[in-house]
Amino acid sequence: MALVLAPEPPVEDWLDALDTQIKRSPSFFDGRPVVLDLGALPIEQPNVAGLLHTLHDRGIRIIGTEGAHPSWQGLEPWAPLHANTTRPARPIDVPDEPRQISPNDLTSLVIDQPVRSGQSVVFEKGDVSVIGSVASGAEVIAGGSIHVYGTLRGRAIAGLTGNHHARIFCRRMEAELLAIDGVYQTADDMNAALRGKPAQAWLAGEAMMLATLD
């Protein structure tokens, strides 16, 4: 199935809107055949070749056009561009402005309120810091380490994505369950002397180690 793109004048504004869409879902056009409907463009010769190039630069694979006026020139180059590829070999973009950090790029998550019972915080990309307590019956799941600046009463599951070096830190240890990279301990297995103390947990080989922080 091919997508149809229909540029509308003014083309600059339409391109801006397209860019916003691409930014929102970067892989939207990946490998998808696109038909360009030029019917809405003014009859006077528009810069069709330029438009095709601009779209090509954005990794959009055009397999055909429709609605073009016979007098227009510059419609030839689309087809050979990606004749045999299912995924376009996208040119490497050189960003001309500093990249803006969007929430999707962040590698740490800060939660500045308590995590309540029944709530579940899942952050696979990196570390989670909680400014507050994690309640009994709540869970924090992180790809990296977990820091709790309060009492950890619920579950903390660190190193979700196979990160063996992830650790769990908390200002007061009352956890129901701790897990790092698949190795877990329930409250029953933990050293009772650590209860109520500031503590950290890490992995040494296949064993979970727990120690106070002071």
Next chain:
Amino acid sequence: MATVVVVTSGKGGVGKTTSTAALGAALAKQDQNVVVVDFDVGLRNLDLVMGAERRVVFDLINVVQGDAKLPQALIRDKRIDTLSLLPASQTRDKDALTAEGVTRVIDELRERFDWIICDSPAGIERGATLAMRHADTAVVVTNPEVSSVRDSDRIIGMLDAKTARAEKGERIEKHLLLTRYDGARASRGEMLKTEDVLEILSIPLLGIIPESEEVLRASNLGAPVTIGTPNSPAAKAYFDAARRLRGETLVVKVPAQRRGFVARLFGRRAVA
């Protein structure tokens, strides 16, 4: 400006209905125009605790579904002019409540009263979420026991996520009302300490209501403790809580064991 208060807890049997009635009556005695609304459709109790069970004709469901007008369903208290009750239906279930209908009823109530106090059913399902939906303020009723505290924590999380205010990005005020507090058991270390409950839930304390005969008796007689025995320690705690709800700053008194010297000498068998 009317304030919608939801009295909620998650867990059942902690004293939501008793507290709704007592707080409603306390506010009404402070010359506020108050309506208490029973959201516990199918298991209505507030009418009994308010002593109005023989006067129910129409109920919340009738108004929500448009079968009755709001003034037809409102029951004015015979003891306090400024106190009204909107009862729940005993024959229907919570599915009869619709979100739009509840919104309409609450909007109508806002025009008539200063305080709309919604008695939430136990649980975290539809009935409870609809009861908290339009709240400006929540009174989280908790017993000093681990199960109750954990359920309250869950409810606080829902208040921050599922209420209309939360969805608009506004804050919902939350207060902790610690009920069935037993001074004797607390001193023996058999209950969670108040400071532990506060640390776990991290919301401000509205009051501590001592476990007492008066509260139980009042519920069975159909007179909220703030009407039936207004001088009892429990009633005084509710009056103070009502004033705090209105924005006053009062020191919270921890109910002490009321045993005199002789009683202490002879332990629990002494007759006071």
